[in-house]
Amino acid sequence: MLNAALVVYHLLALCHPLWAQDSAVTITPQDCTLDCIRQGGPGCEYCRITRANVKRALGFNSIEAFGSCVPWPCYELLGEEDPEICRHYVQAPNDVTVEILPEPNPKSDTIVVSWKPSYYGIAFLRGFQVSLQALGGSSVACQLFLFHRNLSLLASHAQRVYKSDPFPGLPLGSQYAVTVMALPVPEEWEKFYHSKIFSTRSCAEKNGLEKCKKDWYPSHIEVRQEGTIINVTFNLAPPELGISSYFSQCYAKGIMKHMDITPNSSKNETQHSYWMTDLQEGTNYTCEIAANEVDAVRKTFNVLVTRIQREGATPLSVTPSLALMLPVCLATVAIIVILLAALTGLMPKLQMKKLFMKQESLPYTSGLALPIPASDDIRHGESGTPEEVVSLPGNRVTPPRLLICYSSYDGPAHVKAVMQLGAFIQQHMATQVCLDLWDSLSVAGEGSMAWHCRQIRESDFILVICSRGLNHRPEAPEPEGYGEDERADGGLDFGHNAFSSDAAVQLIGEEVGRAKARGQDLSKYMAAVFEYSEETDIPTELRLVSHYRLTSDLELLFSHLHGVALHSPGGYLKINHISEEGFSKLPAGAALQWAIYEAGVAMRAKRHESVEGRD
Known part of the structure; x- marks a missing residue:
């Protein structure tokens, strides 16, 4: 055995x-x-x-x-x-x-x-x-x-x-x-x-920096001071990229100095030097240099303008009286410094932090680490005072989940604007976006209405994009009108339910009404209109919730999603690349801006046709 x-x-x-x-x-x-x-x-x-x-x-x-x-x-x-x-x-x-x-x-x-x-x-x-x-x-x-x-x-x-x-x-x-x-x-x-x-x-990761026009930036920068003038030398882009001009910007004390640079490649094809004048002595400037191309990567460097000893100035001789006064002055200064340090220690300080978001395995977002605004992109500031970096609230370990509802009745241009808005919010506003256009398999399997109901229940926030077509109630098509021949030619119908957005908005309106009657918080629900829509396009049931005009209210939307105050005593919150003048500098922001413009043109043309049809 x-x-x-x-x-x-x-x-x-x-x-x-x-x-x-x-x-x-x-x-x-x-x-x-x-x-x-x-x-x-x-x-x-x-x-x-x-x-x-x-x-x-x-x-x-x-x-x-x-x-x-x-x-x-x-x-x-x-x-x-x-x-x-x-x-x-x-x-x-x-x-x-x-x-x-x-x-x-x-x-x-x-x-x-x-x-x-x-x-x-x-x-x-x-x-x-x-x-x-x-x-x-x-x-x-x-x-x-x-x-x-x-x-x-x-x-x-x-x-x-x-x-x-x-x-x-x-x-x-x-x-x-x-x-x-x-x-x-x-x-x-x-x-x-x-x-x-x-x-x-990226192009640089695959092909190398020297072969990518959009990703190229000067890798070698040398700064030299001659009197009050600063000389900057940087390496030029390879000739095959076709970059012929550059620009430089320097910031200090709320003032920006811009300079366009056009090198003469016939003299030197590898590097170029330029001069910066009218700089303040004893000032540390933060400068950027980049190719004069759309979305070019910028190289950052610092310029410290040291004080220059003037020829007519002579050093003071230490007289006996000055030698006696010097220890007294030093003691006074030391006492003042100690008092200021003690007072400063009692004042609240804003500390720079990095918010690391926990990755979760969620439908269509497993393994996703959502991009968040960098700590140097969110600042409190006021005129004449240095900007102070603030951080997002640290009590949230996962990004807020935002469901976007909309009406497809206003045409493909409006749907494209909604998609670009969702992409911008997901990429640059530290938010997980739920959009039926990105979850077609699940929508097809669950059914559009069931999918919307589940997302309404599971989302932290709900944003309804209001437009003229949101209040439209189309009649259901006759099933007999769709023959077998049409089915064979057109293929399977993966389109969204024509009534799903209307029903979802009605469901959201009922939720808002119940929450209002019970005195509950309504911050979960929001309404928004693009620039080509009117405030009257917001349904009556959504007038009780916060509503925004996009893209001018992107900062307000960010404040709502993350609970960050836009104003504090003596200061305001500035979010780089989300502000009205800064968001279009990002590729996703420029795409959103262009999509809104195209949708506005299509919407106005549609309204004009409807007016002519009535006449």
């Missing part, structure tokens, strides 16, 4: 490395046919599904952006022979990672997504669906992978790494949300997908 046990033990010891090696393998997609998947052939364990497969199986094309994906891939592609195969619960994948592949195109990146399946429900796992969506835009790419119907994975296979096909042609410096969904989708819509937000590389 003992000998038999030892034999079994040795066999298990020999098999364990083989099992571990098998469970840690990387699985890449295969080319298979749907017939092979349905029949359970041995050569179709992990198969990519193409648009041709979908068309052959369902008889119509899916939307171009969704590639081979369909809303219910398990039921549509595997459930005809055995509906039970798609009814089991499968939990979300783990360890979703994004890997950047070598890409010869200097303007784009190619990525591949990898993940591990969950232990829970792994025996019933039928495949994965991987979608890629651009933040601040509507572009979507999607890939579908299925196992053959007879495959049943073991718990040990949860250590396997599955990979997607490459996603090519992603523009540099862009943000994306990648979502990996386990199939079949359960009836209870939770924990069945895993999302991760990532950014493609």
Whole structure:
């Protein structure tokens, strides 16, 4: 008996490395046919599904952006022979990672997504669906992978790494949300997908600083003082970048000095020197230099203008009387300094802090570390006094969650403005934005109204973008009018429910009314209009809550979201790049400004057409 046990033990010891090696393998997609998947052939364990497969199986094309994906891939592609195969619960994948592949195109990146399946429900796992969506835009790419119907994975296979096909042609410096969904989708819509937000590389990261016009900046700066004049020498951009002019700005005591610089490349192609005059002695200037290009990176350096000994000035001789007075003066000064230090210690001080935000695994935001305004971007100041850095409240460990509701009835230009607003708030206002345009898979699965109800319940704040179309009540289209031929030509309808925004606003209005009747806090709810809309576009039920005009009230919106006072005794809060004059300097701010302008033009044209139609 003992000998038999030892034999079994040795066999298990020999098999364990083989099992571990098998469970840690990387699985890449295969080319298979749907017939092979349905029949359970041995050569179709992990198969990519193409648009041709979908068309052959369902008889119509899916939307171009969704590639081979369909809303219910398990039921549509595997459930005809055995509906039970798609009814089991499968939990979300783990360890979703994004890997950047070598890409010869200097303007784009190619990525591949990898993940591990969950232990829970792994025996019933039928495949994965991987979608890629651009933040601040509507572009979507999607890939579908299925196992053959007879495959049943073991718990040990949860250590396997599955990979997607490459996603090519992603523009540099862009943000994306990648979502990996386990199939079949359960009836209870939770924990069945895993999302991760990532950014493609910058031009400088991929190609080197010397090959990127937008990212290039002077790396070598030398400052030399000659009398009261400052000489600055910096390295020029490579000739192939085509940068012909530069600018420099210096700040001190609330005064800015701007200088345009145009080097003569025929004399020196590697460096250039320029002179700064009219600088105050004994003053420390903070200066910037950059190429004279849109969104160019600025190089910061300091210039300390030392005091110059004048020729006519002679040092004072120490007379006996002065020698007697000097110790008395020093003692007086020391007493004054001690008193001032004691008084200063009793006064409240604002301390510079960095707010580190906890990363949480949230739908479409897992692994997201939201950008927050840097400590030197938020300042209290007043005329004639130095600015003091303040910090965001430190009692919040996660960014505030903001749901944005809007009406799509005002056209695609208005929807684009809403998307750009969401992207700006997420990138530069330390806030997690929930927008149905960025969560299309979940909206399609839950239903638009159910999705809005869940987000209203889970969000910290709700912002309703009010426009003329928000009060429009369109009639539901007749279902008979949409024929089978139109369905085949148009593909699947992934559009949002035409009534969802109206119903969501009505639901929010009811919540506001109940909270007001009970005397509860209404700060969760906000309303806003863009510059092309009017205050009268705000529905009556939302007149009770705070409302803002965007983009002029971005600082007020930031104050509302983070509980930061805009004014303090003798000072005010200045948020660089969120102020009305500063936000457009950011790429996301410029895109928002342009989207609002285009939406305003489209809105005015629509109103003009409606007036002419009535005439």
